[in-house]
Amino acid sequence: MTGEPTRDDMMAVLARQKAAQLADGPPSEALRAERLDRCIGLLVDHAEAIAEALNADFGSRSKAVTGLTDVSASIGPLKHAKANLKAWMRPEKRKTTPAILGLFGAKAQIQYQPKGVVGVISPWNFPVNLTFAPLAGILAAGNRAMIKPSELTPATSELMKSMFAKAFSEEEIAVFTGGPDVGQAFSGLPFDHLIFTGGTAVARHVMRAASENLVPVTLELGGKSPVVISESADIKTAAARIMAGKTLNAGQICLAPDYVLAPETKIGEFIEEARQSVAKMFPTIKDNPDYTAIISQKHYERITGYVEDARAKGAQVVELNPAGEDFSQQPYRKIPPTLILNPTEEMAVMQEEIFGPVLPVKTYRKTAEAVDYVNAHERPLALYWFGTDEAERDHVLANTTSGGATINDVIFHVAQEELPFGGVGPSGMGSYHGHDGFREFSHAKSVYSQIRKDIGPLQRMRPPYGPAIAGYLKGATRR
Structure with a gap:
């Protein structure tokens, strides 16, 4: 690909990622952990290059600041996700309604499924951290990702593009660099979820673009704290x-x-x-x-x-x-x-x-x-x-x-x-980090397993209606 990517270029990658997700099915715990490890390896191996790129982009930025806020602050969430992955992936048990059905063997639970392909629009102030930290939840949840980093940090954005290309296929993680036109087209793609970190004014445009495809969004904004x-x-x-x-x-x-x-x-x-x-x-x-x-x-x-x-x-x-x-x-x-x-x-x-x-x-x-x-x-x-x-x-x-x-x-x-x-309202919507990030980028599927035996209480819920259903309704509608 030469020059800035077009909407068609990005749509083609999105289609391949979605097709791969469907063909391969939900990734195993081992594959999710291995993807998280690859991200950790990229950060460890490129720590010096990241510091140099950010110093070039800012004109003057301390290696210590970059090490603290962009490198180590990204490795921590990835390690945390890997350490807790097994527990997060377990179905979450819930009580049945009415409770008596649970006594007879009915089950209610939440199963956490990957949403699919998550779009990530990351900002310039902490471009590495605000790309990799969301990936901790995105990859732990079993998703693939497409990333649009900021044009205000071109050296760092190009570095991240080459980093991800070394460790991931384009069907797993793809990076698209470019200016505002690329960002605008990116925000309008039919992702399964989109996370944007940046200013409130731009967030309004991002949310409007995402709404055309009813893409759920996580908006991490700011405001006057x-x-x-x-x-x-x-x-x-x-x-x-x-x-x-x-x-x-x-x-x-x-x-x-x-x-x-x-x-x-x-x-x-x-x-x-x-x-x-x-x-x-x-x-x-x-x-x-x-x-x-x-x-x-x-x-x-x-x-x-x-x-x-x-x-x-x-x-x-x-x-x-x-x-x-x-x-x-x-x-x-x-x-x-x-x-x-x-x-x-x-x-x-x-x-x-x-x-x-x-x-x-x-x-x-x-x-x-x-x-x-x-x-x-x-x-x-x-x-x-x-x-x-x-x-x-x-x-x-x-x-x-x-x-x-x-x-x-x-x-x-x-x-x-x-x-x-x-955030809340103008300072954002949705949240991530840790277990909450895993949930944010997962689809929480409600699954109810009915008891096998067709007992009386279940039969009374079906026609022909008579005294039995009347008795149930009388009890259910009391204060």
């Missing part, structure tokens, strides 16, 4: 953990803390502790390989535009620049961690997902104000709360809705393989 700092919080620890999360990958994370709600009495302390934590992590930034660049000039201008818009509209801008470096001229696209104090609703930084190292900080007087503020906006992918007041913690969790939450840290809930990861 809030941090609520309690009066009871250890501000030093909170600031260090918040800024670590905000500066990881330069804030280009769907789960990055998007704004902070801090008590009025703690705002000064938070700013100072944030400043010190950044200085400790990044004594310099401009030429520091540990600090990631912004992925493209377009995104760089978008983020710096948020800062200038906030400044022009009266916000106090605090640049956390320990070495006082000049960022007006630089070989990459680095933005120092920046606090936006006293932001207002008309500022773009409070309207759009930031996806960069810029952190608005608002104040509140009572916990109810913070809860009301969160609830006045779209439901986020995550919510973070810091403190020791358990009653307040429970109140915030119970009275807000988010895809997930981490207490006394940020982002870490995504690393828990036994917790489902997903």
Whole structure:
């Protein structure tokens, strides 16, 4: 194939994958485990090449960050799926209705079947992890996959294409690289399931395209994930953990803390502790390989535009620049961690997902104000709360809705393989990771096995109807 793949090219591969799935039948536990092993092997063998490709795509990205977030964070889910595969594949027993039928030998169960071929549209911020982590559930469930990685990370996307080609036939896993036109055509293919990770605006187009073929979708999006700092919080620890999360990958994370709600009495302390934590992590930034660049000039201008818009509209801008470096001229696209104090609703930084190292900080007087503020906006992918007041913690969790939450840290809930990861409403739908990923990419088939003997209660359910069915209905319709 030369040039970008066409819709017909991709349809041909999809047809071959579906035909192979039908011809071969549901893969055995051994084959599923072997496919997971092949993925693990690809990541281990290409760890250095992955780091180099991502550094080239970003302009500057730490090998340690890539090793942590894209390589090891992908191997973990694959190993977890392999270790639990046998248990996940077992039929799930359910009780019969009415229960008396179970006493006579009737059985009810859920059998988990492969859906077939799953389409994967992965993003640029963690392109390897957000391709391989979904594959843990997809392959464990017995499916085949077609992958469309991001055009914003061309070196990494081409690397993954060559990696998969080494270990999998095109009938098992196929990768299609290309620009937005390829992505648009890909999202409209008649997959058996489609998972998209990216922005909410693009997700609307993806979901619309998938709906033409009634393809079920998993949408992993983002939004403005809030941090609520309690009066009871250890501000030093909170600031260090918040800024670590905000500066990881330069804030280009769907789960990055998007704004902070801090008590009025703690705002000064938070700013100072944030400043010190950044200085400790990044004594310099401009030429520091540990600090990631912004992925493209377009995104760089978008983020710096948020800062200038906030400044022009009266916000106090605090640049956390320990070495006082000049960022007006630089070989990459680095933005120092920046606090936006006293932001207002008309500022773009409070309207759009930031996806960069810029952190608005608002104040509140009572916990109810913070809860009301969160609830006045779209439901986020995550919510973070810091403190020791358990009653307040429970109140915030119970009275807000988010895809997930981490207490006394940020982002870490995504690393828990036994917790489902997903959004709610504008921040996504569906969830995966661990057992929940296996279920997400499986068809849960309900199977009922009737008792062999045609006993009286069964006979009474058939015509001619008489006193027996009347007696049953009388009992069944009581309060």
